[in-house]
Every structure is written in structure tokens, then in C-alpha cells.
Amino acid sequence: MLRRIVARSLLFVIPVTVWTADGAAQTREMKNPLEGQRKAIDQGEFVYKRRCSNCHGLDARGYRAPDLTAGQFVNGTSDAQLYRVITRGIPTTEMSGTNMNEDEVWALISYIRTIMKQGANEATRGNARTGEALYSGKGGCGNCHMVNGKGGRSGPDLSRIGVARSQMALAREIRSASEYIPQGYEPVTVVMRDGRQIKGARKNEDSFSVQIMDTNEQLSTFLKKDLRDVIEEKKSLMPDYGPDKLTETELDDLLAYLRTLRGR
16 A cells, blocks of 8 residues: 655656555656757766766776766666766765756766767776685785675775776776775874874874774774874875786786676
8 A cells, every 4th residue: 555655746757756565665767858968968068077077087987986988887877777876876885976956967867878888898808716816815905905794994895896996997096006095094193192103094083083993903092182293194005016016917817806896
């Protein structure tokens, strides 16, 4: 038995959310009312460059976020699915919801449609099985990073890294770890009154205290009045993996494995 129907009256087709007896919401498919319109596509390109390019790259081939030209998204490619991702974001990722108005969202989707190349994907070089062995062995990645509940905590969780980062971005960040340091993993050094130094990743900070996770994964809170200094470091706690540590072939294998990490 239907308990309630929530609908908004707009000039174009929108989702109608129906709450069923078990509390589940069902969303009727939305269609982009601006699809294929040249003016909307031009507006969408402007919106993309202003709001999206910092993460997805000016050419949309991915930077800190996935390649949008591949036309393959884990959360779907329909108008409704793209609309939901853009407006609501993706939980536990750096993709947050947006405050764009509906015309801007539809224009953005219209533009994205023009750059998507169905069936295209990043080069599939490398051996994922060999890469997994490198991840756990020579690379030592599991000492700091967690995958599906297993591994260290001093680095970001990589369980969904295959859909969260482009291959190009991953390669850059492996080779030069300090290029991008995600929030919550910024390296700091706290200097005690007696001169002792403790390095770690900043987890929280306010006017009176700072909380860090040190390289032994110990979480500690320090009162600033008890410290001589809090130094914001520029170099990531993660080492750079240059060609002396990972050959190009090994990097391709590692990237092939990371591409398989798409969450559960």
C-alpha cells in the first residue's frame, strides 16, 4: 500500500519518488530536456570548466577523478543516474553534491554526452595478478593502504581507487606522491617543548589542539600550548616510486591491479 507520493511540478520530466510500504524509494527515469541543444552544450562546457575540471581535467580525461570520456561509470550513464551523481555526490569519495541549479546540471550532462566515447577505455597494459603481488610485496602498499578491510590505515583506503582515479592520475601520484595529498593525510610535524619531533598525518585541528596519526598508526592529540611548533610539511609521507623502485613494466602491472579495485 502506498503511503505517500512526492512529486514536484516542473517544465520538464523529473523523478517521482514513491515511498512503498517497506520504505523503499523508487525513482522514475528522468530524461534530459536539453539534450542535443547547442546552446545548452556550450553552457555545459562552461560549467564543466568552472566546476569540474579541477578534478576531471580540462580535457575530461581524468586527473584526481575518473576519465569522463570513456563513457563507463560505475554508477551508470543514464540521464537519471548522471543527474543523481552530480547533484548528490558519491558517499565516501571526494565527489560531493553540487548546488548548481537544474538547468546547469542538464546543460552539463548535455556537454558530457558530447565528449563520451562509448566503448573507449584506458589502455589495458599490465598484468593485474602480477600487480597484486607487487602491491603486497615489493611495493609495500598494503602496509599503509587498506583494500576491502585489509591493510594499513596511515594512507587513504584504496578499495574504490579503480573508479575514483584515472590511470594517468594514479601513475603521477605513484611516481610523485607529493603532487596531490588528500585531505586528512596532510603531513605535519609536531615539535614538543623539549625539542622532540613527531611526524604524522593531520586528522583534526582547531585553535587549541591538533590530532595526528603517526607513522606507527598511533592516533594522538596534542594541546598547542604544550607544543613549540606545528610544521606543515610539503613532502608526502608516502615515498616516491621512481623508476629505481618500480620499472615501467612494474608500474603498468600495479596500475592494472589498482584498476580492478572498484569496491564491493
